Amino acid sequence: MTTASALTRLLKPVVPLTEQMTIVDVADRLLTAEHKAFLSLPIVDAAGKPLGLVSRTTVQDIFMQRFGRDLRGRHPVREVMNATPLIVSLQTSLEEAARQITGQLQYPITEDFILVDSQGRYCGLGTVLDLLKAMEARIAQRNQVLRKALVDLKESQAQLVQSEKMASLGQMVAGVAHELNTPLGYVNNNVQLLRELSAPLLQLAEAQAALADCLADPGCDEASLASALEHAAHVREAAAPELLAEDLTQLFDDTLYGLQQIAELVVGLKDFARLDRVMSEEVDLNECIRSALLIARNAIKDKAEVALQLGELPRIPCAPSQINQVLLNLLNNAAQAIEGRGHILLKSWAEDDAVCISLQDSGCGMPAEVLARIFDPFFTTKPVGQGTGLGLSISYKIIQDHGGQIRAASELGRGTRFLIRLPRPLALPLQRSA
Structure with missing residues (x-):
């Protein structure tokens, strides 16, 4: 629909009055059925150019006066018309027409507005109520489009977060495979030993x-x-079962320990890769720290010694796999920032209104101009093909969606420290017994 057709739909054709008509003529016209819906009637000149509007309110004021019809009724209509009515061109957009009219509108509304063509000739009347209804319909239509765009944006954002999560996990696959191979290796060896030892029995x-x-x-x-x-x-004598008891016990214990390690890795991978829907789960963030360390262990163990200073934390509502994603991203970045052998310090503590996690590395650090941009989408200092530039941006969004904050401090040659604060529910006051 063009802008002209939008206003054309509001146009209400009315036979215009001439300036030679009297006030009585206008009053009689306002009483007809086809004009009862209008607040005013237009006055035009011989060329069809609008001269003004005569409002129903003005005419009523005259005829409500004592002898008003007799005293004023035969006077020319020019005496009571508004010579500066609201005039809108049909070429004007609906939005611009609404701005013009609402900007000049007086309350209470006692007049309509005149619609003219490109030459300024009268085309018809428009009512303010119809204009407001049209604007309301237009706004509702645009709101619907915006709502759909917002839903699509949120779905795209969720897919982007999940894609970045799987990309981060993909970078750890080789290390996780190694972590699985180690316990699998000695479980396999133990099973072979058990087979050999059980044959004499x-x-x-x-x-x-x-x-x-x-x-x-x-x-x-x-x-x-x-x-x-x-x-x-x-x-x-060959089997010597009394000598096998201790060996078998040790083999079973080692095998069970290896299977337990494999199970922990599998559970950690499943928790990390799952797609959270709501943040209703009560979680101890120390568990998230340990889970992220389990996944990142192989990537870190050759680069840094990890020290833990975990305080006692209250359980808070959050999406654990999203918090795991943030921590894994920070651990991965810390390992990549360390040249040679370094250290990583992970701390957690509770404050009155928040639960805090600090991750500090002894890596190469960042200059101020880089530090100012680390949370920008697609910003990365890594070589092409080694980073998407979305990890920290998504981490920032995840913490923000949890109502928390994530900040960074860094100094070249001395490392980087990230601080995460997540809000904790306020404790309810104790109820005193009567």
Whole structure:
């Protein structure tokens, strides 16, 4: 729809009055059925150019006066018309027309506005109420478009966060695979040892079963019984079950420990990769720290010693996999910033209104101009192909969505420190018993 057609839909054709008409003529016209819906009537000259409007309110004021019809009724309409009415061109956009009219409108509304063509000739009347309704419909339509755009934006943002999460996880895949291979390796070795150690025990069980069968058989002669006893004794001596107890216990314990490590890695990967829907889960942030360290362990262990100073924390509502994503991103960045061998210090503590996490590394640090931009989307100092520039930007958005803050301080040659503050629910006052 063009801007002209938008106003054309508001246009209400009215037969204009001439300036030679009297006040009585206007009053009679206002009483007709087709004009009862209007607040005013237009006055035009011979060329069709609008001269003004006569409002219904003005005419009523005259005729409500004593002898008003007789005293003023035959006077020319020019005496009571508004010579400076609201005039809008049909070429004007709906929004601009609304700005013009509302900018000059007086309350209470006693007049309509005149619509003219490009030559300034009268085309019809427009009512303020219809204009407001049209604007309301236009705003509602645009709000609907904006709402859809907002929904699409949020979906795209969620997909972007998940994509960055999986990209971060992809960078850790080799390390995680190594972390899985280590316990898998000795679980496999232990199973092979158990198979070797259990073989003599199975032979002993077979020999003892043969001896029992011989003892239970009335037809078994002394030679067969002696042979069975000798074989069972030989197999028992070779198996030495009394010496295997300690070895088997150790092998089972080591195997279970390895399986437990594998299970922790799998659970950590699942928790990290899952897509959170709501932030309703009560979480101890120390658990998030340990989970992130578990995933990042292989990437960090050759670069830095990790020191933990974890305080006692209250559980707070949050999306744990999103917090894990932030911590993993910070740990990964810290490891990459360290040249040679360094250290990373992770601390957590509770304040009256917040739970805090601090991550400090002994890496190369950042100059002030880089530090000022680290949370900007797509900003990265890494070589092409080694970073998307979205990790810290998404981390900032995640913490912001949790109602928290994330700040950074850095100095060239001395490392970087990130501080995360997440709000904690206010404690309810204790109720005194009566």
